Amino acid sequence: MSTLLETKTGSDLDGKTPTGPIEERWDRHRFELKLVNPANRRRYRVIMVGSGLAGASAAASLGELGYHVDCFCYQDSPRRAHSIAAQGGINAAKNYRNDGDSIYRLFYDTVKGGDFRAREANVYRLAQISVEIIDQCVAQGVPFAREYGGLLDTRSFGGAQVSRTFYARGQTGQQLLLGAYQAMERQIGLGTVAMYPRHEMLELIVADGRARGIVTRDMVTGEIEAHMGDAVVLATGGYGNVFYLSTNAKGCNTTAIWRAHRKGAFFANPCFTQIHPTCIPVTGDHQSKLTLMSESLRNDGRVWVPKKMGDSRPPEQIPEAERDYFLERKYPSFGNLVPRDVASRAAKEACDQGRGVGPGGRGVYLDFAEAIARLGAGAIKERYGNLFDMYERITAENPYEAPMRIYPAVHYTMGGLWVDYDLMSTVPGLFVTGEANFSDHGANRLGASALMQGLADGYFILPYTLADYLAQVGPQPTDGNLAGVTEAMAEVGARVERLLAIDGDRTADSFHRELGQIMWDHCGMARNEAGLRKALDRIPELRDEFWRNLKVSGTNEELNPALEKAGRVADFLELAELTCIDALHRGESSGGHFREESQTPEGEARRDDEHFSYVAGWEFTGVLSEPVLHKEPLAFEYVHPSQRSYK
Amino acid sequence: MNLTLDVWRQRHAGDQGRIVRYQAGGISPDMSFLEMLDVVNEGLILGGDEPIAFDHDCREGICGMCGFMINGIAHGPERATTVCQLHMRHFRDGDSLTIEPWRAGAFPVVRDLIVDRSAFDRIIAAGGFISASTGSAPEANNIAVPKQDADSAMDAAACIGCGACVAACPNASAMLFTAAKVVHLGVLPQGQPERKGRVKAMVETMDGLGFGHCTNIGECAAVCPKEIGMDTIAFLNRDLARSAVLTGNGRA
Ligand SMILES: Cc1cc2nc3c(=O)[nH]c(=O)nc-3n(C[C@H](O)[C@H](O)[C@H](O)COP(=O)(O)OP(=O)(O)OC[C@H]3O[C@@H](n4cnc5c(N)ncnc54)[C@H](O)[C@@H]3O)c2cc1C
Ligand code: FES
Numbered sequence: 001m002s003t004l005l006e007t008k009t010g011s012d013l014d015g016k017t018p019t020g021p022i023e024e025r026w027d028r029h030r031f032e033l034k035l036v037n038p039a040n041r042r043r044y045r046v047i048m049v050g051s052g053l054a055g056a057s058a059a060a061s062l063g064e065l066g067y068h069v070d071c072f073c074y075q076d077s078p079r080r081a082h083s084i085a086a087q088g089g090i091n092a093a094k095n096y097r098n099d100g101d102s103i104y105r106l107f108y109d110t111v112k113g114g115d116f117r118a119r120e121a122n123v124y125r126l127a128q129i130s131v132e133i134i135d136q137c138v139a140q141g142v143p144f145a146r147e148y149g150g151l152l153d154t155r156s157f158g159g160a161q162v163s164r165t166f167y168a169r170g171q172t173g174q175q176l177l178l179g180a181y182q183a184m185e186r187q188i189g190l191g192t193v194a195m196y197p198r199h200e201m202l203e204l205i206v207a208d209g210r211a212r213g214i215v216t217r218d219m220v221t222g223e224i225e226a227h228m229g230d231a232v233v234l235a236t237g238g239y240g241n242v243f244y245l246s247t248n249a250k251g252c253n254t255t256a257i258w259r260a261h262r263k264g265a266f267f268a269n270p271c272f273t274q275i276h277p278t279c280i281p282v283t284g285d286h287q288s289k290l291t292l293m294s295e296s297l298r299n300d301g302r303v304w305v306p307k308k309m310g311d312s313r314p315p316e317q318i319p320e321a322e323r324d325y326f327l328e329r330k331y332p333s334f335g336n337l338v339p340r341d342v343a344s345r346a347a348k349e350a351c352d353q354g355r356g357v358g359p360g361g362r363g364v365y366l367d368f369a370e371a372i373a374r375l376g377a378g379a380i381k382e383r384y385g386n387l388f389d390m391y392e393r394i395t396a397e398n399p400y401e402a403p404m405r406i407y408p409a410v411h412y413t414m415g416g417l418w419v420d421y422d423l424m425s426t427v428p429g430l431f432v433t434g435e436a437n438f439s440d441h442g443a444n445r446l447g448a449s450a451l452m453q454g455l456a457d458g459y460f461i462l463p464y465t466l467a468d469y470l471a472q473v474g475p476q477p478t479d480g481n482l483a484g485v486t487e488a489m490a491e492v493g494a495r496v497e498r499l500l501a502i503d504g505d506r507t508a509d510s511f512h513r514e515l516g517q518i519m520w521d522h523c524g525m526a527r528n529e530a531g532l533r534k535a536l537d538r539i540p541e542l543r544d545e546f547w548r549n550l551k552v553s554g555t556n557e558e559l560n561p562a563l564e565k566a567g568r569v570a571d572f573l574e575l576a577e578l579t580c581i582d583a584l585h586r587g588e589s590s591g592g593h594f595r596e597e598s599q600t601p602e603g604e605a606r607r608d609d610e611h612f613s614y615v616a617g618w619e620f621t622g623v624l625s626e627p628v629l630h631k632e633p634l635a636f637e638y639v640h641p642s643q644r645s646y647k
Numbered sequence: 648m649n650l651t652l653d654v655w656r657q658r659h660a661g662d663q664g665r666i667v668r669y670q671a672g673g674i675s676p677d678m679s680f681l682e683m684l685d686v687v688n689e690g691l692i693l694g695g696d697e698p699i700a701f702d703h704d705c706r707e708g709i710c711g712m713c714g715f716m717i718n719g720i721a722h723g724p725e726r727a728t729t730v731c732q733l734h735m736r737h738f739r740d741g742d743s744l745t746i747e748p749w750r751a752g753a754f755p756v757v758r759d760l761i762v763d764r765s766a767f768d769r770i771i772a773a774g775g776f777i778s779a780s781t782g783s784a785p786e787a788n789n790i791a792v793p794k795q796d797a798d799s800a801m802d803a804a805a806c807i808g809c810g811a812c813v814a815a816c817p818n819a820s821a822m823l824f825t826a827a828k829v830v831h832l833g834v835l836p837q838g839q840p841e842r843k844g845r846v847k848a849m850v851e852t853m854d855g856l857g858f859g860h861c862t863n864i865g866e867c868a869a870v871c872p873k874e875i876g877m878d879t880i881a882f883l884n885r886d887l888a889r890s891a892v893l894t895g896n897g898r899a
């Protein structure tokens with residue numbers, strides 16, 4: 001492990017997880033947390049950045065309790081946060097099917113699925129809360145799928161052996177978000193929550209060692225404003241767009257969490273990124289984003305490539321005997337339903353061998369012919385109709401007749417700001433929820449677990465843990481005259497001016513594309529030391545060029561998409577370096593992080609618990625290439641670490 | 648392929664605005680309409696001009712952020728398709744396209760193709776919810792919901808709030824948007840207690856925001872990317888008539 005030697009290591013991190021029997025921990029902890037007297041709650045102001053599942057659910061719940069919440073998003077309406085795009089479903093250990101599910105099993109599956117890189121106590125709490133989430137959402141009117149008897153339907157998802165995924169057609173995220181959004185709009189009507197759409201957070205304000213506010217840019221007028229409160233919550237989503245192409249929305253960014261990182265919040269496990277196996281392949285250089293085809297398709301679709309290299313015959317002309325159903329061949333017991341990281345790597349391998357299909361050879365078939373023959377086209381339409389339509393709209397190919405072509409794409413980021421059991425970062429008063437925190441998913445997230453986590457954080461955890469913090473610090477003056485405010489505003493103003501003044505000859509988008517290519521090539525589905533070192537040489541050079549040769553047209557004092565984009569790319573260019581440093585230091589393969597140096601003789605990922613059974617929390621030191629590593633050691637008292645096997 | 652674009656440019660709400668002509672060259676049929684505009688914008692930025700501002704985010708037809716008129720049709724010529732999902736293969740080399748923002752008094756232009764749709768959020772805040780504070784919910788399967796009702800609720804709840812209905816309506820009415828929410832919540836058992844008050848509050852707010860009246864023309868449903876139907880408006884009108892005979896605020 002020569003790479004370890006270069007990393008500066010600081011003191012260990014303490015996740016402050018309660019002890020005792022795991023099923024009692026959250027209950028006992030909740031009892032120990034301090035409460036805020038109902039009459040005092042309106043004297044507190046919470047800054048909530050983000051209006052996705054994590055942000056809107058928390059804003060609504062805190063408003064209902066009587067706190068004052070100021071909520072921010074970059075879209076024109078809170079209802080458009082990227083949670084809206086989630087298709088597949090949300091897990092909950094309701095065991096409505098009597099098929100052997102339980103809180104313990106959901107906990108077990110999530111710890112194992114995360115490849116033993118998550119905190120047990122957090123995951124157990126998540127599984128416990130999952131059942132309340134469904135109750136809450138149904139009460140709000142979320143139109144989950146139902147059976148003919150009128151009770152809730154579930155499906156099995158992402159290879160789970162039990163049927164615990166609740167869904168609303170292919171639009172589960174949309175419906176859950178609308179539920180949270182409507183609850184929040186109700187509070188807006190009642191005056192407890194104030195919404196600031198088209199406001200982008202560009203800086204965190206820390207005063208006397210505590211997070212006290214944020215600096216935003218009004219995206220319509222360009223005005224730089226400070227918003228102060230008693231605590232700040234970042235619910236700003238994932239940073240998958242560091243790869244340029246991903247299933248994220250175009251506006252998804254790292255700016256909020258990256259700025260907080262620079263102000264003292266440790267960044268945990270940035271290299272744990274999830275690459276989803278079933279996305280529509282890239283068609284050309286113009287490609288601006290990638291579209292996910294829900295994982296549920298693998299329940300009925302069979303993945304294959306031609307056995308022969310360079311076989312360019314159309315799929316229907318390739319006889320059965322000349323097809324390689326590689327997932328079924330390599331993983332006979334899980335077949336097409338192996339976890340995402342395993343399926344993605346296998347597809348990449350087939351394409352690397354020259355057996356990929358479609359333009360550029362970066363694709364594999366997902367074939368429904370057998371399912372259609374077995375169940376009829378009607379049944380397939382009932383299950384996946386909207387996905388098939390979307391596929392046809394984008395590719396102009398009819399998946400009822402020809403197999404879909406799919407290829408892996410960046411989808412989710414397990415890494416994020418480090419938080420303790422109370423969801424508080426290393427900056428007191430700064431809480432981080434949803435995909436923005438390093439979360440409960442370890443090194444790999446299971447399907448239908450992100451929606452669960454975002455809502456657990458927002459509806460049922462933050463209202464307790466944030467109250468405890470507020471009760472301890474008491475209401476703070478929010479007049480904006482604090483130390484730190486003017487500096488933070490000046491920093492933001494200066495950065496905007498600097499971006500506008502460069503006047504070079506490359507657009508922010510062109511830098512972003514190049515950065516994405518570097519990340520995809522060297523920090524994508526498979527990583528090795530030589531590649532990561534190359535990336536670590538290239539990224540600072542690209543960043544230098546960005547600050548010398550960027551072109552942003554227009555001014556600050558207007559709606560300026562080029563300026564917005566430039567600010568986001570500037571931060572991605574910094575995060576990318578930390579991501580590669582983290583990937584280089586972690587000399588094991590775990591979950592979504594596959595290090596070629598650490599594999600079994602059969603080419604499967606090999607975890608190294610002896611050296612890497614910890615969360616890597618990175619401290620910003622002022623020098624991007626020299627972050628300090630703080631480890632949070634992981635202990636497994638309940639789920640004994642084993643090598644994942646899907647053979 | 649090569650296209651001629653006549654695009655509405657307006658620097659800010661107070662600016663007069665005008666149509667400006669651009670040539671879009673080297674467009675691939677695999678591009679989405681927004682990717683085509685990306686290409687035009689890259690050229691504009693490099694030339695020191697400001698890019699054409701348009702709203703967009705998910706680019707997969709679900710967030711409702713994108714939307715403008717293409718040759719007078721909201722979201723362009725393809726049925727049930729937002730502009731982010733509209734692909735250039737539906738156009739021909741040499742086509743001329745006029746691209747303009749949604750036009751409605753209640754949706755003032757912010758810049759170029761971007762309009763302010765916050766009025767929609769206000770309609771929801773007026774009553775487009777079920778009051779179920781966190782923690783108060785009963786066990787989810789305590790109330791069975793007939794599958795048919797759950798399906799109708801979902802059909803209506805599929806609305807993405809893009810505003811195409813308002814843009815297409817000669818009266819600039821927000822009736823289809825409002826009705827979709829009234830139906831979504833009104834067919835579910837959980838939505839009954841507030842049903843009458845909800846429709847009244849939402850319609851009053853809608854009227855107060857400067858949207859026009861619905862005269863059942865149906866242009867809205869024709870352009871809706873999620874195919875929300877006119878039957879939702881009939882449902883709303885029935886509920887509204889019932890709420891009129893109600894005394895008090897109806898939130899019993
Ligand atoms: C295509 C797709 C399908 C998915 N399907 C599933 C699924 O089926 N099941 C599942 O469990 N998970 C799924 N996921 C993952 C899941 O949807 C996300 O992880 C989750 O919704 C994230 O929620 P969030 O609230 O943390 O962030 P988001 O919903 O992304 O919200 C982020 C919020 O922060 C705001 N914001 C961001 N940056 C700033 C800034 N600088 N200033 C101000 N505001 C800012 C945004 O405006 C937005 O309001 C899917 C993800 C994708 C992309
Ligand atoms: S960009 Fe989201 S619907 Fe078009």
